[in-house]
Amino acid sequence: MSYELIALTMFGAMIVLLMTGQRVFAVIGFVASVAALSLYGQGAVELPFNQVFKLFNWYAMLTLPMFIYMGYILSESGIAEDLYRMLHVWFGRVRGGLAIGTIFLMVIISAMNGLSVAGMAIGATIALPEMLRRGYDKVLISGVIQGGSSLGILIPPSVVLVLYGMIARQPVSQLWFAGVVPGLIMAALFVLYIWVRARLNPALTPVVSDEDLNMPMREKLALLRAGIIPFAIFFFMTGLFVSGYTSLVESSAVGAFCSTLAAILKGRFTWVLIRETSMKTLSISCMFLWLILAALAFGAVFDGLGAVKAVENLFIERWDLSPWTVIIMMMVSFVVMGMFLDDTAMLVIVAPLYIPLVKELDLGFDGQLIWFGIIYTITCQIAYITPPFGYNLFLMRSLAPKEITLIDIYRSVWPFAAIMAFTIALIMYFPQLALWLPQHMNVRG
Amino acid sequence: MPPLIARYVRFTDRMSDYVGYAAAALIFVMAATLIFDAFTRNVINMPVHWAIEFTQFTLAAYYFMGGAMTLKNGDHVRMDLVYSSLSERGKARMDVVTAICLIFFLAILLWGSISSLQYAIETGERRFSVWNPSVIPIKALMMACTVLMLMQAFSILFKDIATMRGKPLA
Numbered sequence: 269m270s271y272e273l274i275a276l277t278m279f280g281a282m283i284v285l286l287m288t289g290q291r292v293f294a295v296i297g298f299v300a301s302v303a304a305l306s307l308y309g310q311g312a313v314e315l316p317f318n319q320v321f322k323l324f325n326w327y328a329m330l331t332l333p334m335f336i337y338m339g340y341i342l343s344e345s346g347i348a349e350d351l352y353r354m355l356h357v358w359f360g361r362v363r364g365g366l367a368i369g370t371i372f373l374m375v376i377i378s379a380m381n382g383l384s385v386a387g388m389a390i391g392a393t394i395a396l397p398e399m400l401r402r403g404y405d406k407v408l409i410s411g412v413i414q415g416g417s418s419l420g421i422l423i424p425p426s427v428v429l430v431l432y433g434m435i436a437r438q439p440v441s442q443l444w445f446a447g448v449v450p451g452l453i454m455a456a457l458f459v460l461y462i463w464v465r466a467r468l469n470p471a472l473t474p475v476v477s478d479e480d481l482n483m484p485m486r487e488k489l490a491l492l493r494a495g496i497i498p499f500a501i502f503f504f505m506t507g508l509f510v511s512g513y514t515s516l517v518e519s520s521a522v523g524a525f526c527s528t529l530a531a532i533l534k535g536r537f538t539w540v541l542i543r544e545t546s547m548k549t550l551s552i553s554c555m556f557l558w559l560i561l562a563a564l565a566f567g568a569v570f571d572g573l574g575a576v577k578a579v580e581n582l583f584i585e586r587w588d589l590s591p592w593t594v595i596i597m598m599m600v601s602f603v604v605m606g607m608f609l610d611d612t613a614m615l616v617i618v619a620p621l622y623i624p625l626v627k628e629l630d631l632g633f634d635g636q637l638i639w640f641g642i643i644y645t646i647t648c649q650i651a652y653i654t655p656p657f658g659y660n661l662f663l664m665r666s667l668a669p670k671e672i673t674l675i676d677i678y679r680s681v682w683p684f685a686a687i688m689a690f691t692i693a694l695i696m697y698f699p700q701l702a703l704w705l706p707q708h709m710n711v712r713g
Numbered sequence: 714m715p716p717l718i719a720r721y722v723r724f725t726d727r728m729s730d731y732v733g734y735a736a737a738a739l740i741f742v743m744a745a746t747l748i749f750d751a752f753t754r755n756v757i758n759m760p761v762h763w764a765i766e767f768t769q770f771t772l773a774a775y776y777f778m779g780g781a782m783t784l785k786n787g788d789h790v791r792m793d794l795v796y797s798s799l800s801e802r803g804k805a806r807m808d809v810v811t812a813i814c815l816i817f818f819l820a821i822l823l824w825g826s827i828s829s830l831q832y833a834i835e836t837g838e839r840r841f842s843v844w845n846p847s848v849i850p851i852k853a854l855m856m857a858c859t860v861l862m863l864m865q866a867f868s869i870l871f872k873d874i875a876t877m878r879g880k881p882l883a
Contacts (some may be wrong), residue, residue, distance in 0.1 A: 286792045287792065287794070288807055288810070288811045289793055289795060289796025289799075289804070289807055289808075290791065290811035290812075291789040291817070292791060293789055294789075294811075294815035294818055297818035297821075298813075300818075301818050302817070314825040314829055315825070317822050317827055317829055318824025320855065322770075323773075324769050325769075327769065329772065330747070334743075337744075338738055353806055513755050514751045515751075517747060518748070518750065520749065521748050521751070522748060524740075524744050525744060525748055546738065546740055547737050549737070550733065550740070550779045550783070553775065554775075555790060557772075557775075557776040557788050558776065559789075562818070597816065663861075680786075
């Protein structure tokens with residue numbers, strides 16, 4: 269059997285087994301173990317276990333449980349409700365103000381949280397019912413939530429970029445800084461889109477009635493206090509990190525600590541909350557870490573086969589594709605696969621195959637792998653919101669109020685997917701949008 | 714199901730929970746160590762050289778100890794495109810067949826951990842660092858947790874067989 273054929277068999281076996289609905293980590297680990305044993309014999313029996321130490325040495329992985337913990341505590345602490353009320357009053361008079369406020373809410377949540385699910389949960393349970401009640405067009409606002417929540421993994425902290433950093437062997441801090449500008453550009457484009465739509469068709473976004481907004485200036489200012497806690501958390505976490513006092517991992521612990529303090533301050537802190545949160549954190553972290561462990565084993569066998577060289581040969585030598593065509597083909601395949609796979613599964617399956625290839629391509633600028641991490645992240649987000657099987661679509665359906673049907677959700681995502689695709693095009697054309705900030709930041713680990 | 718198996722399932726599930734609760738508490742150990750290190754380094758100018766390695770060990774313990782409970786609670790992602798449309802019995806039937814994946818992977822991990830632990834004991838293996846800790850405790854812990862995960866995998870298998878036969882175990 270040639271090495272290409274073995275690689276193809278491994279990949280095929282994995283896809284078939286995944287379709288049975290067995291746990292993803294078990295399938296990947298199984299294929300890796302069988303392949304290792306049959307290729308290298310009994311000597312390879314330690315190969316899967318030794319990945320534990322590879323993971324061990326990836327210090328940045330510690331941020332993962334910290335940010336998961338932080339996300340849960342924050343969503344329970346009631347900070348999001350206060351923030352939404354503040355944005356609601358302050359943006360109420362703008363056309364489409366609530367929808368625009370929702371995007372701002374998502375940006376703030378993203379800056380404190382590393383997963384897109386949290387943004388979606390907060391958006392769908394707090395912002396969505398409020399906008400529906402005021403007669404906002406449901407197709408528009410369901411798109412707002414979907415689009416806005418995709419900012420979660422682009423604006424730091426981002427859990428997906430931690431995982432990407434592990435696989436691509438790139439510093440997480442650089443990846444996070446690289447996500448800032450594209451994330452903000454995307455948010456700005458979302459706001460612009462909503463504003464234009466609201467201008468063209470005022471019926472989509474009725475103006476909020478006056479009695480809701482007519483409150484004394486003092487009360488309005490008092491509402492601004494809702495912004496203090498998120499700002500303080502952001503300041504302690506990111507500020508200490510950027511100024512070089514704490515390392516990346518320590519900052520994540522500081523963030524977890526600050527969000528616990530915030531919960532205490534808001535009087536939401538109970539033993540039940542702490543117990544529930546630490547249990548949920550454990551289960552999500554275990555899910556991620558076992559998946560990564562299995563994927564590392566798979567990757568180790570795969571690397572030994574030279575499978576990457578084979579793909580590279582096919583793309584560059586035989587089909588004679590230009591580097592940019594290869595990048596675009598990769599992204600199209602991401603969108604197709606993302607319709608079926610969930611984000612972590614996709615990262616651990618696809619990334620080990622593509623990332624070495626990206627390293628080989630000559631695109632004509634430095635930091636290709638950092639840049640690709642950003643492009644990759646946005647592409648995945650497009651994949652999750654694209655019908656028929658986008659992962660986020662179903663999540664949204666399960667979180668949103670009953671009036672919003674799956675059809676509404678399907679119809680709502682296109683403009684936002686288009687904006688995201690446009691952002692990718694911008695970053696491809698001007699790589700410096702992603703790379704300028706990390707190149708000008710000097711931080712600790 | 715024979716009463717012996719029912720007892721095995723109850724015992725294993727309970728063990729997984731206890732070890733899982735202990736694991737869940739480790740998040741606070743990790744956070745506290747990291748903050749302590751940041752504090753002593755910046756405020757009283759005394760770097761703690763063991764902090765990083767200690768948290769790395771704790772993270773390994775965290776997901777190994779939590780492994781059995783996450784298996785038991787069904788917290789691992791599946792590609793549920795087809796799977797989610799199956800009935801409870803259909804799911805159980807499918808899992809009984811594909812349980813070989815989980816059990817085989819865990820068995821190989823266990824085998825690897827035993828041979829890795831043996832090596833560590835024979836050579837007195839230590840981490841190469843200022844702190845220079847022995848790796849025997851963590852490797853022993855990982856081995857024990859892998860045993861528990863394997864036991865849990867069989868417990869799940871028994872429960873699935875029971876569901877498949879229409880007499881689910883509580």
